[in-house]
Amino acid sequence: MHPASWVGWVLAVMVAALATTNPFYLAVILLAVVLVAVLAPREGPGVISFRALAVFGVVMFALSLGIAAINGSYGDHILFTIPGPEVPRWLGGLRLGGPVSAEGLAGAAIRGLAILCILFAYGVFNGAVSPHRVLRSTPAALFQASLVVTVGLTLLPSSVEDLRRVREMRALRGAPGGWRELPALVVPAIVGGLERSLRLAEAMEARGYGASPPLALAPRLAAAASAPLLIAAAWLWFYETGWRPLAALLAFAAAALLWWWWRAASRARAVSRFDREPLPAAERAGLLVAAASALGLLALRLTGRGALTYNPFAGLPLPGFEPLPALLAAALAWPAVLLIARPAPARGAAERDSRLAAEPAP
Amino acid sequence: MSPLAVLEGVTYAYPGSPRPALEGVSLAIEPGSLVLAAGPSASGKSTLLRLFNGLVPQFHGGRISGSARVAGLDPFAAPARRMALEVGMVFQEPEAQTIAETVQEEIVFGMEQQGIAPAEMRRRLERLLAELGIEHLRRRRLSTLSGGERQRVAIAAVLALEPRLLVLDEPTSQLDGDGAEAVIGALEGLRRRGDLAIIVAEHRLERLLPRADAVIAVEAGRAALLPPGEAAAVLRSVPPAVELARRLGLRPLPLALAAAAAALRGRDLAAAPRPLPAPGAELLRADGLTVRYGAAEALRGVTVTLREGEVVALVGPNGSGKSTLFRALAGLVQPAAGAVRFGGAPAPRGPRERTARAGLVPQDPALALYQESVAAELAETLRHRGLPRGRAEIEAAAQAWTIDGLLDRDPRDLSVGQQQRVAIAAMLAHGPRTWLMDEPTRGMDGPAKAWLAARLREHAAAGGAAIVATHDIEAAAQFATRVIGLRAGEIAFDLPAARAFAADGPLPTQVAQLVPGAVTLEEVAIPCAA
Numbered sequence: 105m106h107p108a109s110w111v112g113w114v115l116a117v118m119v120a121a122l123a124t125t126n127p128f129y130l131a132v133i134l135l136a137v138v139l140v141a142v143l144a145p146r147e148g149p150g151v152i153s154f155r156a157l158a159v160f161g162v163v164m165f166a167l168s169l170g171i172a173a174i175n176g177s178y179g180d181h182i183l184f185t186i187p188g189p190e191v192p193r194w195l196g197g198l199r200l201g202g203p204v205s206a207e208g209l210a211g212a213a214i215r216g217l218a219i220l221c222i223l224f225a226y227g228v229f230n231g232a233v234s235p236h237r238v239l240r241s242t243p244a245a246l247f248q249a250s251l252v253v254t255v256g257l258t259l260l261p262s263s264v265e266d267l268r269r270v271r272e273m274r275a276l277r278g279a280p281g282g283w284r285e286l287p288a289l290v291v292p293a294i295v296g297g298l299e300r301s302l303r304l305a306e307a308m309e310a311r312g313y314g315a316s317p318p319l320a321l322a323p324r325l326a327a328a329a330s331a332p333l334l335i336a337a338a339w340l341w342f343y344e345t346g347w348r349p350l351a352a353l354l355a356f357a358a359a360a361l362l363w364w365w366w367r368a369a370s371r372a373r374a375v376s377r378f379d380r381e382p383l384p385a386a387e388r389a390g391l392l393v394a395a396a397s398a399l400g401l402l403a404l405r406l407t408g409r410g411a412l413t414y415n416p417f418a419g420l421p422l423p424g425f426e427p428l429p430a431l432l433a434a435a436l437a438w439p440a441v442l443l444i445a446r447p448a449p450a451r452g453a454a455e456r457d458s459r460l461a462a463e464p465a466p
Numbered sequence: 467m468s469p470l471a472v473l474e475g476v477t478y479a480y481p482g483s484p485r486p487a488l489e490g491v492s493l494a495i496e497p498g499s500l501v502l503a504a505g506p507s508a509s510g511k512s513t514l515l516r517l518f519n520g521l522v523p524q525f526h527g528g529r530i531s532g533s534a535r536v537a538g539l540d541p542f543a544a545p546a547r548r549m550a551l552e553v554g555m556v557f558q559e560p561e562a563q564t565i566a567e568t569v570q571e572e573i574v575f576g577m578e579q580q581g582i583a584p585a586e587m588r589r590r591l592e593r594l595l596a597e598l599g600i601e602h603l604r605r606r607r608l609s610t611l612s613g614g615e616r617q618r619v620a621i622a623a624v625l626a627l628e629p630r631l632l633v634l635d636e637p638t639s640q641l642d643g644d645g646a647e648a649v650i651g652a653l654e655g656l657r658r659r660g661d662l663a664i665i666v667a668e669h670r671l672e673r674l675l676p677r678a679d680a681v682i683a684v685e686a687g688r689a690a691l692l693p694p695g696e697a698a699a700v701l702r703s704v705p706p707a708v709e710l711a712r713r714l715g716l717r718p719l720p721l722a723l724a725a726a727a728a729a730l731r732g733r734d735l736a737a738a739p740r741p742l743p744a745p746g747a748e749l750l751r752a753d754g755l756t757v758r759y760g761a762a763e764a765l766r767g768v769t770v771t772l773r774e775g776e777v778v779a780l781v782g783p784n785g786s787g788k789s790t791l792f793r794a795l796a797g798l799v800q801p802a803a804g805a806v807r808f809g810g811a812p813a814p815r816g817p818r819e820r821t822a823r824a825g826l827v828p829q830d831p832a833l834a835l836y837q838e839s840v841a842a843e844l845a846e847t848l849r850h851r852g853l854p855r856g857r858a859e860i861e862a863a864a865q866a867w868t869i870d871g872l873l874d875r876d877p878r879d880l881s882v883g884q885q886q887r888v889a890i891a892a893m894l895a896h897g898p899r900t901w902l903m904d905e906p907t908r909g910m911d912g913p914a915k916a917w918l919a920a921r922l923r924e925h926a927a928a929g930g931a932a933i934v935a936t937h938d939i940e941a942a943a944q945f946a947t948r949v950i951g952l953r954a955g956e957i958a959f960d961l962p963a964a965r966a967f968a969a970d971g972p973l974p975t976q977v978a979q980l981v982p983g984a985v986t987l988e989e990v991a992i993p994c995a996a
Contacts, residue, residue: 234567251565272798276796276798276817276825277846277847292833304562307555309521310525310550310557311576313550376582376583378588
């Protein structure tokens with residue numbers, strides 16, 4: 105799949121998971137993510153392995169439940185009581201131990217589910233697309249930012265390797281190891297990493313892609329002005345309901361300014377692409393599904409329909425369940441359809457080879 | 467023809483440095499010429515090379531005077547993106563100059579940034595892959611390439627912008643022998659390519675000196691552009707064949723081995739082989755060592771002995787098991803079969819205990835320096851070994867390594883060559899009888915190699931012993947008493963130095979090919995008349 109498709113999917117999962125607090129819909133989203141995770145290709149080692157992210161997500165989930173328990177909770181359905189010290193009132197109502205309610209645990213579990221969805225989705229993205237591929241299909245306007253990230257990622261493995269070698273050299277000098285050794289390990293690795301990044305910066309400067317000429321003042325001002333406009337628009341929309349037309353106007357103006365900056369930034373650096381990865385029609389459709397799913401759930405949440413919000417503290421009622429939001433959540437599994445229909449070729453190598461051969465030699 | 471690059475009266479000092487790194491440099495580079503920049507480490511070679519594309523002063527800052535003109539541009543003021551089209555630069559470290567994921571992407575990346583049309587990119591890509599002999603690597607990930615392969619990719623990537631000047635700053639200093647040969651071979655191929663001028667800073671002069679059109683001799687911030695024959699007479703370090711001709715007072719100086727052999731024909735030079743210390747008691751013995759990494763066998767039944775007074779040069783291509791042998795001897799890996807014995811008794815198990823008696827200096831030991839002074843580095847090793855570490859002991863250790871002038875300096879402020887010496891001294895400050903050194907000559911210039919050879923000989927004369935892995939035959943001939951060749955994890959040969967380095971041996975030195983019976987220059991009896 106194209107990097108853009110993966111980015112679109114991760115964003116859609118993020119919006120959807122944050123749009124709802126209904127455990128049923130969250131469970132559907134999680135199932136969709138897991139289904140994609142099972143089918144997604146693993147393109148070489150990602151920066152952080154999927155397994156590490158998944159473990160991190162599960163630990164976060166358990167931790168959020170644990171904190172809810174220790175912190176005690178309000179609610180009518182008390183499951184059990186943890187003995188804890190009486191914390192003085194002037195500490196701001198902090199509680200340690202005390203009764204643990206089913207409502208508190210449910211609330212924590214719902215928050216944990218949303219985090220789990222996002223972490224898993226990011227893990228799939230991270231494993232499926234190498235950062236270098238993302239850099240290559242980054243729009244020119246964001247080139248500088250993504251170059252910085254990619255360079256950081258390039259240097260990370262060598263710093264880890266430095267750390268390993270320094271540790272070995274310490275042992276060869278007879279150092280005993282242990283925590284007191286930490287500065288002796290970390291200082292050389294960090295100094296080495298800094299020196300290496302300076303040398304890389306120099307090499308990039310010499311090759312002419314260190315920095316592009318700064319953008320003209322007007323588009324930079326436009327980009328800076330769009331942020332306060334957007335904040336003002338949001339404030340008017342939510343708190344001054346009578347001013348909503350003006351809010352919409354402001355949001356539109358901010359979007360226009362951003363678009364102008366984007367075009368100027370894209371043109372400031374004339375780049376060409378050697379072999380641009382095309383976005384197939386099926387994936388365009390997939391991106392539409394992602395947008396529909398995320399925007400649909402967001403719209404339902406803003407208009408208060410579809411039982412998207414759920415408050416366990418209102419007496420632990422059964423969450424609602426309606427077909428439309430469930431369908432929108434399930435639609436987030438669309439990459440699975442693409443992945444089943446076309447088992448991912450290894451890094452698109454065969455495909456690109458044929459493209460190279462198709463062109464007549466100069 | 468008007469020159470491609472001209473420097474006039476350039477004086478430059480790095481920011482915060484009171485002393486100029488370059489002083490009054492004036493020279494002109496002709497289009498299509500191959501120019502060799504030679505001189506000891508820290509003489510100002512790297513700084514000089516960075517003038518040509520404006521990294522000095524634009525990237526590094528500092529004070530500069532004088533003027534420069536390169537391909538019609540002023541490198542001190544032209545934007546880097548514009549200079550990159552005229553001047554391509556390749557650096558020492560293969561890992562710190564590439565950013566793409568695969569070979570093809572790396573070569574194409576610079577062209578994409580300059581907005582070159584895809585059809586033109588394809589044409590240049592195909593030609594460069596063929597020219598540099600890296601066609602087969604096209605789709606490989608850069609992280610899986612060897613250093614020599616990566617350097618050739620880096621050269622292809624800068625040539626993709628079709629510069630008129632290619633500048634290389636010691637492109638082989640971080641490479642093993644095979645990688646260095648491949649890179650120098652690629653440079654020789656590029657020499658016959660249109661009007662591309664090449665400036666290359668190198669310590670390995672054997673192959674490039676006879677082929678260069680001119681030499682920039684750099685010494686303590688001063689630089690002069692000379693014809694190769696004149697440069698060979700004034701450079702501090704030259705290949706042994708040239709040095710021999712120099713000592714004999716031959717004019718004109720032969721630059722290549724074949725020319726030296728022709729010039730020496732008819733002269734009867736006598737050889738006076740260096741007396742070697744007689745080997746004493748056995749210090750170290752490895753019996754049938756076999757080491758496996760997963761399914762691969764890195765060592766297969768290797769048996770090595772080391773006696774007092776012996777300095778063994780360990781040679782062999784990359785991946786032949788040299789580093790693995792050291793790791794097994796030092797206890798960093800456990801062998802699948804075989805055993806290590808120290809002085810007749812089984813060696814202790816852990817690396818800390820083993821290196822107390824057989825100190826191992828790994829590659830790039832300067833990485834581990836972290837104290838604020840050289841004295842503190844030495845004291846730290848003594849502390850870990852449970853030895854007294856008063857000022858007297860530290861000074862004694864420093865004197866043994868001839869770094870007593872550096873004791874109060876911060877290791878990070880030292881030159882690369884000084885750092886290497888301090889790091890080796892720090893790894894061996896506790897005075898083990900056996901030294902194990904993995905590629906200590908990598909990146910060393912002539913004086914540094916002479917320093918290392920002197921330390922090894924002193925150590926052997928005092929009853930110590932050493933195993934030194936190296937790719938540098940000429941350097942090894944200065945200190946080795948015995949040579950062990952490894953190939954694919956097995957011992958290919960184990961010979962006394964005089965036979966290994968002889969003209970009909972596996973690793974003939976230049977001197978051995980000129981003067982039968984001698985291996986190094988000092989073994990040639992120079993007639994007094996000369």
